[in-house]
Amino acid sequence: MTFPKNLMYTKTHEWVLLNDDGTALVGITDYAQDQLGDLVFVNLPEPGDTVTAGESFADVESVKAVSDVLSPVTGEVAEINEVLADEPQRMNQEPYESWFIKVREITDRAELMDADAYQAFVATC
Amino acid sequence: MDAKKTPLYDVHTASGGKMVEFGGYCLPVQYETGVIREHMAVRTACGLFDVSHMGEILVEGAGAVRYLNRLLTNDYTVMRVGQARYSPMCREDGGTVDDLIVYKIQDDRYFVVVNASNKDKDFAWMKERETEDALVTDVSDQYAQIALQGPKAETILRRLTDRIPEKNYTALFDGRVGEIPCILSRTGYTGEDGFEIYLAPEKAADMWALLMETGKEDGLIPCGLGARDTLRLEASMPLYGHELSDTITPLEAGLTAFVKLEKPDFIGREALLAHATPERRRVGLKVVSRGIVREHQEVYLDGQPVGVTTSGTHCPYLGGAYAMALVRADIPAQGARVEVDVRGRRLEAETIALPFYKRNR
Numbered sequence: 001m002t003f004p005k006n007l008m009y010t011k012t013h014e015w016v017l018l019n020d021d022g023t024a025l026v027g028i029t030d031y032a033q034d035q036l037g038d039l040v041f042v043n044l045p046e047p048g049d050t051v052t053a054g055e056s057f058a059d060v061e062s063v064k065a066v067s068d069v070l071s072p073v074t075g076e077v078a079e080i081n082e083v084l085a086d087e088p089q090r091m092n093q094e095p096y097e098s099w100f101i102k103v104r105e106i107t108d109r110a111e112l113m114d115a116d117a118y119q120a121f122v123a124t125c
Numbered sequence: 126m127d128a129k130k131t132p133l134y135d136v137h138t139a140s141g142g143k144m145v146e147f148g149g150y151c152l153p154v155q156y157e158t159g160v161i162r163e164h165m166a167v168r169t170a171c172g173l174f175d176v177s178h179m180g181e182i183l184v185e186g187a188g189a190v191r192y193l194n195r196l197l198t199n200d201y202t203v204m205r206v207g208q209a210r211y212s213p214m215c216r217e218d219g220g221t222v223d224d225l226i227v228y229k230i231q232d233d234r235y236f237v238v239v240n241a242s243n244k245d246k247d248f249a250w251m252k253e254r255e256t257e258d259a260l261v262t263d264v265s266d267q268y269a270q271i272a273l274q275g276p277k278a279e280t281i282l283r284r285l286t287d288r289i290p291e292k293n294y295t296a297l298f299d300g301r302v303g304e305i306p307c308i309l310s311r312t313g314y315t316g317e318d319g320f321e322i323y324l325a326p327e328k329a330a331d332m333w334a335l336l337m338e339t340g341k342e343d344g345l346i347p348c349g350l351g352a353r354d355t356l357r358l359e360a361s362m363p364l365y366g367h368e369l370s371d372t373i374t375p376l377e378a379g380l381t382a383f384v385k386l387e388k389p390d391f392i393g394r395e396a397l398l399a400h401a402t403p404e405r406r407r408v409g410l411k412v413v414s415r416g417i418v419r420e421h422q423e424v425y426l427d428g429q430p431v432g433v434t435t436s437g438t439h440c441p442y443l444g445g446a447y448a449m450a451l452v453r454a455d456i457p458a459q460g461a462r463v464e465v466d467v468r469g470r471r472l473e474a475e476t477i478a479l480p481f482y483k484r485n486r
Contacts, residue, residue, distance in 0.1 A: 066419065
């Protein structure tokens with residue numbers, strides 16, 4: 001299981017890449033995909049939608065169950081990753097390449113952990 | 126209550142099984158390969174399942190057949206030794222206590238296999254109705270059960286024994302796999318050819334290892350409860366608590382072939398006769414929109430609620446989202462365009478014939 005150092009993490013197992021230009025990419029962690037099992041669908045918001053830190057913005061469906069994905073930041077959806085609609089297995093295969101949304105005009109953040117803190121947190125799960 | 130361990134618990138954890146609680150037992154929901162690969166292995170090669178959680182009940186005595194015919198909706202009058210026969214077990218009001226399989230061991234001895242989550246309820250139900258010449262005993266603790274399922278199952282088994290049940294829904298009570306004595310039954314819950322092996326719990330780990338070793342070259346892999354559920358759903362087999370329940374009759378579930386209304390008397394017969402043409406029935410749904418339909422989701426036709434889904438998932442072999450639903454009986458079982466409310470979103474679906482998947486024989 002990997003924990004890239006350039007990302008920040010939530011307690012609910014999302015990752016966020018905070019870019020220098022004020023935008024952010026959001027996805028689910030390696031731990032999350034491992035826990036969820038084979039993913040077969042993701043329901044994403046639309047560009048222009050508002051997402052709120054700590055609130056659900058998407059859901060992912062595994063063969064077994066549906067799970068909410070919570071946003072690490074508050075802001076506006078600038079882009080969604082269309083590739084995931086056709087190739088949901090990428091969320092399992094490359095969780096840190098498989099961003100769900102790009103967020104801009106960020107006004108708030110959830111409580112975030114760095115890679116070391118998240119790795120320690122996962123060890124207690 | 127703490128979940129019980131099956132005799133294969135240590136085998137599962139050592140092979141990377143992701144353990145969950147189900148029906149009072151701790152069982153693997155999947156192994157490291159994941160549900161989709163496990164599902165595909167069963168459709169194209171072979172999979173091995175621990176189903177030791179299932180309950181086993183003996184019915185013994187000169188009145189066993191009369192007892193079963195009164196207790197169950199199917200007819201057990203004409204049956205050869207070694208045959209297995211599926212049946213719903215109904216309440217007086219026609220609702221379903223459980224669905225089960227009865228094996229005939231001899232004229233006065235029958236072996237009944239019931240769902241894990243219903244075992245205590247079933248045993249109490251059966252025990253209350255026991256007669257002097259039909260005695261009911263819970264023997265669940267004396268049996269582990271391993272299911273070998275898939276098109277390669279027979280090939281694998283033939284390397285380990287020269288006697289296998291030739292016909293579907295038959296069993297050998299004095300079977301042997303390798304050196305291990307067992308009940309060897311040609312049954313399953315996946316929609317594939319396959320075998321269910323009942324054996325002494327202390328031999329279960331040896332049997333599992335023997336089958337895995339023997340089947341490796343044919344692509345045999347261990348499979349968990351996740352694949353068991355996607356396989357049975359793809360093959361459109363009912364699961365108690367979903368397509369059948371205390372408040373769902375077997376006729377509503379479409380199990381007409383297993384309800385012998387022409388039998389003079391059985392528990393639930395009058396209620397079932399009174400509703401022989403049910404107001405709702407089980408249909409198959411193929412989801413047309415992107416997304417997955419799950420259980421307990423409302424089904425709409427022309428904006429009007431017409432029923433509710435009972436199970437639904439992504440079916441790996443067919444490659445799409447499918448569901449079963451109980452809907453108003455006037456809704457066409459094929460070709461009706463409906464909508465399903467999935468957490469506030471309306472997904473389009475179409476009613477299609479059951480089963481979704483049927484193997485080529």
